[in-house]
Amino acid sequence: MKGKVYIVGAGPGDPGLLTLKALDLIKTTDIVLYDRLVSDQILDIIPNNVKKEYVGRNVGDNYTHQNETNNMMVKHAKEGKNVVRLKGGDPFIFGRGGEEAEFLREKGIDFVIVPGITSAVASPAYAGIPLTHRSLSSSVAIVTGHEDVQKDKLVVKWKELTNAVDTIVILMGMGRLEQIVNELISGGARNNTKVAIIESGTTEGQKTLFGNLGNIVSKVKNSNIKPPTIIVIGKVVSLAEKLDWRSKNNA
Incomplete structure (x- = not known):
């Protein structure tokens, strides 16, 4: 009898943001295949009797790495094991969950999608930045800054x-x-458009660099900010100081 694959979002890093369904699955499955962005605190929740295998992919890794992960899911499921494919954030927001689900369907493997809280929303919230606000923002675009290397050309406009x-x-x-900054300015964005770069959002190591389109590149070069990061651009960034709930709660 074949096992089943659960494509599960682990959330942005804070283990308190793990969903109840995800928590139950990682405690009861046979094996967890986890990504680079799944936090150590969440991995520590997984019982010792559940096998863990790291399948994370870094920028610059061989493109065939994803194929190996796909084949591992199928192999374990065909052996009758239930598999949790654990991904940082939400598996359907730049998490390759859709591609992996397609592969499983083609191979005749049953799967379940378990959404997670995406860092695109959670990291700004933990930095005091609401993505929408009746006075400042009625629309949001969530965009990748790192497109598929096999595409003929970049398609983000x-x-x-x-x-x-x-x-x-x-x-x-x-x-x-x-x-990205140069293209936004070429498109008409003003140099003083506010920018926040949030590193390791929702974790104890979270830090935020503030600037604007005119100076954020130089600020990054003179800082120690590094991935994983979320970049927020727009007027809502101006609310961060007023809505900085984490610093005030920890004071």
Whole structure:
């Protein structure tokens, strides 16, 4: 009898944001295949009798790495094991969950999708930045800054985004930050448009760098901010100081 694969979102890092369903699954499954962005605190919750295998992929890793992960899921399921494919954030928000589900369907393996809280929403919230606000933002775009290397060309229309939405949230954007900023300004964004870069959001190591489109690149170069990061661009960033609930709660 075949096992089943559960494609599970582990949330943004804070173990308190793990869903009840995800918590139950990682405690009762046969094996957990986990990504680089799953926090150590969440991995510590997994019982010793549940096998853990790291399948994380770093920028620059061989592209075939994903194929190996896909085949591992199928192999374990065909052996009758229940598999939790544990991903940081939400598996359907730049988490390759859709691609993995397609592969499982093609191979005749049953799967279940368990959503998680995406860092695109949680990290700004932990930095006191609401992505929407009746006075400041009626629209949000969540965009990847690191597109598939096998694409013939980049398809994110940065210049068009400038005038299309009030708030832009960028995942995996540090490597192309300067290019992204230049394209947004070329599209009409003002140099004084506010920017926040949040590192390791929702974790104890969270820190935020503030600036604007005119100075954020130089600020990053003079800082020690590093991935994983969430970049937020728009007027809502101006609320961060007023709504900084974490610092005030820890004071």
